[in-house]
Amino acid sequence: MAGPFGVLPGLELLQNCASALIAGLNPAVVHNLAKYMALKKVHYLSAMEDVDGDYCEFGVFTGSSFCHSIRCCGRLTRLNPNIARTTFYGFDSFTGFGSLSGDDRHPFYTDGNFATNLRTVERRVRRAAGDMAFKLIPGFFSESLKHGAHDMGIDRIRVVFIDSDTFASxxxxxxxxGPAMQQGTFIVLDDYFSYRGREDRGVRRAFSEFAAESRIKTRRVLTYGMGGVVLVVSELPLRTQGANA
Ligand SMILES: C[S@@+](CC[C@H](N)C(=O)[O-])C[C@H]1O[C@@H](n2cnc3c(N)ncnc32)[C@H](O)[C@@H]1O
Incomplete structure (x- = not known):
């Protein structure tokens, strides 16, 4: 006679196989697959809401998530042709993290793990982009982001993807x-729970300080992978509204 858990005890072999398979998966691959799915959802939701504006990714590395965003949008132009107006901006030093201050030091966020090559990334993105417009902006953010989105011709942002891991970046x-965000901007924050979950470190600290200073209000849309979070801007004071809103 079946016990309170039905046939579960008899499925030991199946459960062991599933467990061995999951335990053997590379965690980076698991995270990246979840990241791709989260980006797909974000682009879909923003196309459905007809949010206008550009895509800004901070931390491009080899360009895999950047190319993925371009591909997702390419597909979505059938649903909403306005999506084709998106320009994709990718910001990265393309040499890794540089020197990190005390609080930002982390055993995994090191140049050795994240050195790449701008020309190779550019070739890869060009192949994925086809007719879609993109710009890769090399340099450390302390230099490359000095002048703000509007000065770079970015009036409104549809999706912000922060994947540069540290508080400072x-x-x-x-x-x-901030000045180019609008109601409906999606903010994707990778590594939100890094630094052993501390609220006063990393991306989590950066976002809570930004939200307090800008008085922006967000709602959590989903979490993904090994600690990624997606938020949508639900309300923001007029002074930070996208330029043409
Ligand atoms: C986790 S990787 C990005 C992964 C990428 N989004 C993907 O999914 O394929 C983090 C990247 O952030 C970049 N980065 C970190 N801090 C930076 C800074 N202060 N300025 C510029 N780039 C930075 C590193 O060079 C690295 O390529």
């Missing part, structure tokens, strides 16, 4: 984007 990225 995420703060600089959010300050850059």
């Amino acid at each position: 995420a703060s600089q990225a959010l300050a850059f984007c």
Whole structure:
């Protein structure tokens, strides 16, 4: 006679196989697959809401998530042709993290793990982009983001993707984007729970300081992978409204 858990005890072999398979998966691959799915959802939701504006990614590395965003939008132009007006901006030093201040130091966020090559990334993105417009902006954010989104011709942002891991870089990225955010801008924050979950470190600290200073209000849309969070701007004071809103 079946016990309270039905046939579960008899499924040991199946459960062991599933467990062995999951345990053997590379965690980076698991995270990236979830990241791709989250970006797909974000682009879909923003196309459905007919949010106008550009895509800004901070932390491009080899360009895989950047190319993925371009591909998702390419597909979505059938649903909403306005999506084709998106320009994709990618910001990265393309040499890694540089020297990190005490609070930003982390065992995994090191140049050795994240050195790449701008020309190779550019070739890869060009192949994925086809007719879609994109710009890769090399340099450390302390230099490349000095002048704010509007000065770079970015009037409104549809999707912000922060994947540069540290407090300083995420703060600089959010300050850059703030004036071009609008109601409906999606903010994707990778590594939100890094630094052992501390609220006074990393991307989490950068976002809470930015939200307090800009008085922006957001709602959580979803979480993904190994600690990514997606928010949508639900309300913001007029002074930070996108230029043409
Ligand atoms: C996790 S990787 C990005 C992964 C990429 N989004 C993907 O999914 O394929 C983090 C990147 O952030 C960049 N980065 C971190 N801090 C930076 C800073 N202060 N200025 C410029 N780039 C930075 C590093 O060079 C690295 O390529």
